[in-house]
Amino acid sequence: MTSRVSRRPLPGPASTLTPRLFAALAAGKAAGAAARLLGRGGGTSLPGLVARRIDPAVLDTVVRRRGVPVVAITGSNGKTTTARFTAALLRAESVPASYHPAGANLVQSVTSLAVNFADLRGRLPAGVLVTEVDEGALPLVAPELAPRVVLVTDLFRDQLDRFGELYAVAEAIESVVRGLPADATWIVNADDPLTASLAEGAAARRLTFGFDLDRDTDRITRAADTIRCPRCRADLVYRHVYLSHMGDYRCPACGFARPALDIAVTDVAVEGVGRTRFRVRLPSGASLELAAPQAGIHIAYDAAAALALLVALEVEPVHAAAALAMVGPAFGRLEQIDAGGRRIILGFAKNPTSFNTNLRALGTEGEPRQLLVAASNTLVDGEDFAWLWDVDFESAAPRVQRVTVSGTRADELANRLKYAGVDPGRMTIVEDRPTALEAALEAIAPGGTLTILAGYTPTIELREEMHRRGWVGRYWQQ
Amino acid sequence: MSELPGDVAGTGFPTIRIAHLYPSLLNVAGDGGNLAAIERRCAWRGIRTEVAPVEVGETPDMTGFDIILFHGGQDVEMAVAAADLAGKTPSLRAAADAGVTIFAVCAGLQLLGHRYIPSAGDAMEGAGILDLETRGGAQRFMQHAACEVTLGGRKETVVGFENHSGLTELGSGVRPFGRVIAGAGNNGRDGTEGAIRDNVLATYLHGPVLPKNPWLTDQLIRIALERSAGGPVELAPLDDELERRAHHVALAKALRNRGRRTALEPARLVRGEKRAS
Numbered sequence: 001m002t003s004r005v006s007r008r009p010l011p012g013p014a015s016t017l018t019p020r021l022f023a024a025l026a027a028g029k030a031a032g033a034a035a036r037l038l039g040r041g042g043g044t045s046l047p048g049l050v051a052r053r054i055d056p057a058v059l060d061t062v063v064r065r066r067g068v069p070v071v072a073i074t075g076s077n078g079k080t081t082t083a084r085f086t087a088a089l090l091r092a093e094s095v096p097a098s099y100h101p102a103g104a105n106l107v108q109s110v111t112s113l114a115v116n117f118a119d120l121r122g123r124l125p126a127g128v129l130v131t132e133v134d135e136g137a138l139p140l141v142a143p144e145l146a147p148r149v150v151l152v153t154d155l156f157r158d159q160l161d162r163f164g165e166l167y168a169v170a171e172a173i174e175s176v177v178r179g180l181p182a183d184a185t186w187i188v189n190a191d192d193p194l195t196a197s198l199a200e201g202a203a204a205r206r207l208t209f210g211f212d213l214d215r216d217t218d219r220i221t222r223a224a225d226t227i228r229c230p231r232c233r234a235d236l237v238y239r240h241v242y243l244s245h246m247g248d249y250r251c252p253a254c255g256f257a258r259p260a261l262d263i264a265v266t267d268v269a270v271e272g273v274g275r276t277r278f279r280v281r282l283p284s285g286a287s288l289e290l291a292a293p294q295a296g297i298h299i300a301y302d303a304a305a306a307l308a309l310l311v312a313l314e315v316e317p318v319h320a321a322a323a324l325a326m327v328g329p330a331f332g333r334l335e336q337i338d339a340g341g342r343r344i345i346l347g348f349a350k351n352p353t354s355f356n357t358n359l360r361a362l363g364t365e366g367e368p369r370q371l372l373v374a375a376s377n378t379l380v381d382g383e384d385f386a387w388l389w390d391v392d393f394e395s396a397a398p399r400v401q402r403v404t405v406s407g408t409r410a411d412e413l414a415n416r417l418k419y420a421g422v423d424p425g426r427m428t429i430v431e432d433r434p435t436a437l438e439a440a441l442e443a444i445a446p447g448g449t450l451t452i453l454a455g456y457t458p459t460i461e462l463r464e465e466m467h468r469r470g471w472v473g474r475y476w477q478q
Numbered sequence: 479m480s481e482l483p484g485d486v487a488g489t490g491f492p493t494i495r496i497a498h499l500y501p502s503l504l505n506v507a508g509d510g511g512n513l514a515a516i517e518r519r520c521a522w523r524g525i526r527t528e529v530a531p532v533e534v535g536e537t538p539d540m541t542g543f544d545i546i547l548f549h550g551g552q553d554v555e556m557a558v559a560a561a562d563l564a565g566k567t568p569s570l571r572a573a574a575d576a577g578v579t580i581f582a583v584c585a586g587l588q589l590l591g592h593r594y595i596p597s598a599g600d601a602m603e604g605a606g607i608l609d610l611e612t613r614g615g616a617q618r619f620m621q622h623a624a625c626e627v628t629l630g631g632r633k634e635t636v637v638g639f640e641n642h643s644g645l646t647e648l649g650s651g652v653r654p655f656g657r658v659i660a661g662a663g664n665n666g667r668d669g670t671e672g673a674i675r676d677n678v679l680a681t682y683l684h685g686p687v688l689p690k691n692p693w694l695t696d697q698l699i700r701i702a703l704e705r706s707a708g709g710p711v712e713l714a715p716l717d718d719e720l721e722r723r724a725h726h727v728a729l730a731k732a733l734r735n736r737g738r739r740t741a742l743e744p745a746r747l748v749r750g751e752k753r754a755s
Contacts, residue, residue, distance in 0.1 A: 166552065167552075167553075167554060227502060228503075228554075228555075228558065233554065233557075233558055235534070377731075383621075383622070383639070383731075384507075384620075384639045384641065384684070385508075386507045386508030386509070386511070386639060386684050386685055386686055387507075387508050388508065389508035389509075389510055389511030389514065389686050389689070390505070390508050390510065409727070411720070411723045411724040411726070411727040411728075412690075412724055412727070412728075414720050414723070414724070415689055415690060415720045415721055415723070415724040416511075416689070418720050418721075419511065419514045419515060419518050419689055420514075424717075424719070424720055427720075429723075
């Protein structure tokens, strides 16, 4: 099999090893080890922070100057799952892949990835470095990574206090893609009109992925971001809507339309909270029957994106079905947890789209019936929770029998649920997260299910409590 | 009373007809929650509502509605709405003059004024229904905010989240919607928040503002009903425990941020650490 990716380690120590680089790597690794020992996270950001302080060029030296093949996965949704799929697919073809299973995507985190995987002479293992890069951090990180492949999953408005950034982020990604050399590849979600309109005429080869289905799998809702033509702003016409604003669209005014698909999902079925089945057509014409033990239409997008990355790296996915069948949900992505004879389904939700996607997948099993929801104001989760009013809680409300509302913004969530049609008599407000978990589980009979939907910080807190009780490993140990 | 058109048996109130302007365009800040607040608080009292989405290119007779909602949006979407607004302006003006309740938020406020002059690019013509003008500013006001509002002879605190860079100056033909307690208000300078003229109420407050200010929601419902019923209206009280709690928390957050420009520096969100996508 021919491949652009070497399965052997890269050439040995280059002349780039300086005392400063050595010190940066040693200190970074030590900081990571200390953080893990103290239970302060899995060293997803501290090693990079420390190493960069000693040698600001550490990432550039270890990655770009040594010619390490890098894929950079960016976009609003699906970065972590796509990276997990990509690593699994590559490893199944005997191509080593280095990546952060917990998802870490800012400058320090990407640097941490390199610091953690490199040896003390700055040599990374053979194979591909799979990075996920926050859509805002991409322009900062890309020059130091010199990625061989850049993948854009989609672009959604994320948090409201990042308001107005959507178009700015699109421009930033476009400038990175335009800067790629001709032998690089960029991969784009063709079903998202905004990403599909980016960087036309760029030197790098473009691969597209999307759904080729003759039916709708979603409808345009208030949560949709871009349903106007990114070129002329006329309303787009959708032949089919697949997920939020993603679909098969065209502009009646200027002729802009969804590009042809190189990698296409030709069938998809969500089979409960634990499985999604799909079929993917590759550029070779081969059609793969696949399934992953995760729930949601978006899983098929993430898998198609990961397969596109293999196509870009010229690695033939012979063992794709076996590889994907082993990739369970990333932490908090509708993760199923055995809580002492009761089942917890833990869904992390950060914006209307992730909330709606989770709720729709849960609905295939008649969930959520017993619910714990949590939202907190933090630097990561944001200050403004107005977007909760764009979540389609209305559809789920009739199924909810009892809900525990938690987090420092329990007030906003509880009021939102009331206006979505959940009777306040079925709600209990418990701001403290561990106490809320206790209270919610108390009401559940053995064998019953508790569904948890929570923002980023409450998810970490609730998972930490579950770890304390011995139900899950630490999120960075997956 | 029961012979009034659209009356639901027992309530004595006519159906409230609501126009939702540009629902797919101006949808950025959860402001759809304002519509939910009006609909639910009517439904809980047995008052019927009908909602008509009014999109680009559609020009229904706006005087046929009881409440018109005009919400906020991102810059691009606002420009699309502004370009379309001229076709709706005569009918909107007639509705405002006829006493129809119009409730506008952020971009809606700016576009009900004479014009919006961005720092770069062409000015957008507004409907000229409110005597105010807005200029693009260098800074974005982005924080929990509160103001004091007087309506129907009662003074109440209204809370929300402001997120705008436009600087609005009121003319003599309007009075402020509220007096700033915390936050920037119209321009961060004169202590005014929003604008009122007849039954046209406009504010910068997102949140969405109505669900956590049930008193304000009920004022809009009352004003609309008094016009269509032709006399004073008293609304049945509701259990507002959760709404009061949401109001209380938002007010506490606004007061904590008092005197500060922004609740968060957006740059820290981009450069700060965030582990998952």
